Amino acid sequence: MYENLIYLDNAAATRMDERVLEAMKPYFFDVYAVATSQFGYSIGLDAREALDNARARIASALGAEPEEFIFTSGDTESSNLAIKGVALALGDKKGRHIITTPIEDFPVLHSVRTLERQGFRVTYVRVDETGRVDLDHLRESITPETILVSIQTANQEIGTLQDIRAIGEICREKGVLFHTDATHAFMRVPIDVREVPVDLITVSAHTIHGPKGIGGLYIRKGTPIKKIMDGGFQEFDFRPGLENIPGAVGFAKAVELVTPEETARLQRMRDRLLERLLNEIPHTRLNGHPVHRLPQNANVSFRFIEGESLLLHLDMRGIAVSTGSACFSRSLEASHVILGIGGDHERAHGSIRFTFGRYNKEEEVDIVVEAVKEIVHELRRISPLGKD
Amino acid sequence: MPLPYSEIVMEHFRNPRNVGRIEDADAKAVEGSPACGDMVAVYLKVDPETHVITDIKFESYGCASNIATGSIITELAKGKTLEEAKKITWKQASEALGGLPPLKVHCSVLAVDALRAAIENYEERHGLVKEREPTTVEFVRKRLKHVMNPLVGLDIVRTKLVKEIEVKDGVVRVVLDIPPDHMFAPTMKEDIEEKLRHRWDVKQVIVEFAG
Numbered sequence: 001m002y003e004n005l006i007y008l009d010n011a012a013a014t015r016m017d018e019r020v021l022e023a024m025k026p027y028f029f030d031v032y033a034v035a036t037s038q039f040g041y042s043i044g045l046d047a048r049e050a051l052d053n054a055r056a057r058i059a060s061a062l063g064a065e066p067e068e069f070i071f072t073s074g075d076t077e078s079s080n081l082a083i084k085g086v087a088l089a090l091g092d093k094k095g096r097h098i099i100t101t102p103i104e105d106f107p108v109l110h111s112v113r114t115l116e117r118q119g120f121r122v123t124y125v126r127v128d129e130t131g132r133v134d135l136d137h138l139r140e141s142i143t144p145e146t147i148l149v150s151i152q153t154a155n156q157e158i159g160t161l162q163d164i165r166a167i168g169e170i171c172r173e174k175g176v177l178f179h180t181d182a183t184h185a186f187m188r189v190p191i192d193v194r195e196v197p198v199d200l201i202t203v204s205a206h207t208i209h210g211p212k213g214i215g216g217l218y219i220r221k222g223t224p225i226k227k228i229m230d231g232g233f234q235e236f237d238f239r240p241g242l243e244n245i246p247g248a249v250g251f252a253k254a255v256e257l258v259t260p261e262e263t264a265r266l267q268r269m270r271d272r273l274l275e276r277l278l279n280e281i282p283h284t285r286l287n288g289h290p291v292h293r294l295p296q297n298a299n300v301s302f303r304f305i306e307g308e309s310l311l312l313h314l315d316m317r318g319i320a321v322s323t324g325s326a327c328f329s330r331s332l333e334a335s336h337v338i339l340g341i342g343g344d345h346e347r348a349h350g351s352i353r354f355t356f357g358r359y360n361k362e363e364e365v366d367i368v369v370e371a372v373k374e375i376v377h378e379l380r381r382i383s384p385l386g387k388d
Numbered sequence: 389m390p391l392p393y394s395e396i397v398m399e400h401f402r403n404p405r406n407v408g409r410i411e412d413a414d415a416k417a418v419e420g421s422p423a424c425g426d427m428v429a430v431y432l433k434v435d436p437e438t439h440v441i442t443d444i445k446f447e448s449y450g451c452a453s454n455i456a457t458g459s460i461i462t463e464l465a466k467g468k469t470l471e472e473a474k475k476i477t478w479k480q481a482s483e484a485l486g487g488l489p490p491l492k493v494h495c496s497v498l499a500v501d502a503l504r505a506a507i508e509n510y511e512e513r514h515g516l517v518k519e520r521e522p523t524t525v526e527f528v529r530k531r532l533k534h535v536m537n538p539l540v541g542l543d544i545v546r547t548k549l550v551k552e553i554e555v556k557d558g559v560v561r562v563v564l565d566i567p568p569d570h571m572f573a574p575t576m577k578e579d580i581e582e583k584l585r586h587r588w589d590v591k592q593v594i595v596e597f598a599g
Contacts, residue, residue, distance in 0.1 A: 384447035
């Protein structure tokens with residue numbers, strides 16, 4: 001259907017791998033039963049085994065024990081549970097102060113805003129112009145009332161990686177829980193809970209060629225957290241509801257299929273794209289950090305033009321990207337990430353995000369560069385800006 | 389699912405007419421600013437005897453609907469007298485384009501405003517204006533009819549979002565009936581400020597939310 005499509009919006013959703021579908025299939029048609037207790041019937045025991053194996057596989061990718069990983073419906077639910085669950089457990093006992101950054105993705109940002117309206121105090125720790133957290137400001141911001149620090153591993157738009165080890169150590173030293181949203185970093189940059197002092201990690205299958213609608217939350221043993229949905233006792237009594245076993249199996253398969261070699265290949269394509277765009281098109285700038293960034297992410301602002309126009313022109317040529325322009329968003333608001341790192345509306349207006357995945361081919365990079373060059377040139381010809 | 393834009397919009401977006409600058413223009417106007425998002429510039433050549441628009445060009449820093457409206461507006465205005473061109477409405481431009489998505493109305497209104505502003509600019513330069521109109525409550529209300537409520541694609545006056553207008557000593561105060569954390573509050577605030585702060589007798593524009 002989209003035969004010649006060049007898809008560069010892998011941060012939003014990835015094409016699922018056929019091998020993932022093959023792994024999932026038996027759990028729709030053969031082993032479709034609920035995961036029963038160990039005293040249940042055979043088909044239920046097989047379902048239980050599949051779920052346990054999937055859990056163990058994903059947990060080990062984080063260096064965690066199986067019982068420290070629970071399945072959810074995706075990163076939105078995981079981050080809601082992490083933040084609101086800790087607030088429920090500690091809000092009355094320890095305090096009502098939470099620390100995060102102004103550039104988090106919406107599940108984190110809007111969860112803390114909801115708590116803010118209920119009387120919690122939130123500190124948005126400063127980030128520099130590349131999006132990196134000011135560690136001194138973080139340290140100063142922690143008070144005896146602080147119950148949670150939630151800082152992402154990698155940014156969804158500009159790809160900036162945080163020093164989660166340093167952040168975790170500060171939190172550990174001050175006795176505060178640390179949650180990180182690793183939706184975009186999981187499997188693309190190493191995260192090992194035996195080395196990094198982190199208590200809660202949000203992950204999702206949709207960014208690594210797994211199925212949509214399945215994600216997970218790492219919960220370090222002993223972390224004070226309460227469930228936020230009521231129902232049965234599934235997922236170690238943290239997340240009620242019938243288990244999504246095909247999803248869990250698909251997620252585990254997706255984890256298994258990501259290799260460091262593949263990530264290196266994505267990075268080479270990304271590097272070539274960035275090098276050519278920044279060198280060959282004047283008045284462009286990189287958004288995010290030049291070194292501490294996701295290997296598969298490029299984010300560039302083109303001055304004097306608007307992102308939705310560029311996006312539509314690229315779409316007409318069969319290239320799919322994303323933009324931080326206000327015109328493109330449902331709320332007509334410019335990217336809070338670009339504004340959050342001190343950029344103005346103009347920079348957000350002309351920002352384009354390119355994110356690579358398994359199905360991108362090396363030769364696509366040059367096709368995209370040539371297309372962007374032509375379109376930017378044409379849109380600048382129309383633009384009243386940048387001519388004097 | 390097809391794009392939310394009509395084929396005519398896409399055609400004008402792909403091949404905008406009358407793009408560029410007129411170096412020896414008889415009048416010009418720029419609406420919007422890089423800070424608020426979209427921006428449109430309109431340049432006019434006018435026959436001094438007949439007041440017919442003999443040439444018109446536009447430039448756009450904006451999204452597809454902004455570019456397409458700029459393009460169609462130049463086609464609609466070319467060959468018309470200033471009086472006729474002044475009466476071109478956003479609705480006519482939108483109809484000529486086969487309709488615009490409600491959310492995008494505010495980006496496209498700019499082009500219509502820029503055309504009118506360019507005509508006013510010509511009239512001012514050529515002594516065709518009798519008197520400068522003072523900014524009154526009624527004038528503000530008229531201007532606010534060009535500020536869109538993006539949720540429904542209708543202006544904020546018609547959708548009864550304007551609770552109060554006050555004009556006093558060059559300070560314009562507009563109170564909107566929406567909460568300050570409404571998803572479109574910042575957009576509407578910027579739009580209102582942009583529409584009024586360049587008036588000759590306006591020193592300050594204050595937008596308040598009382599929803």
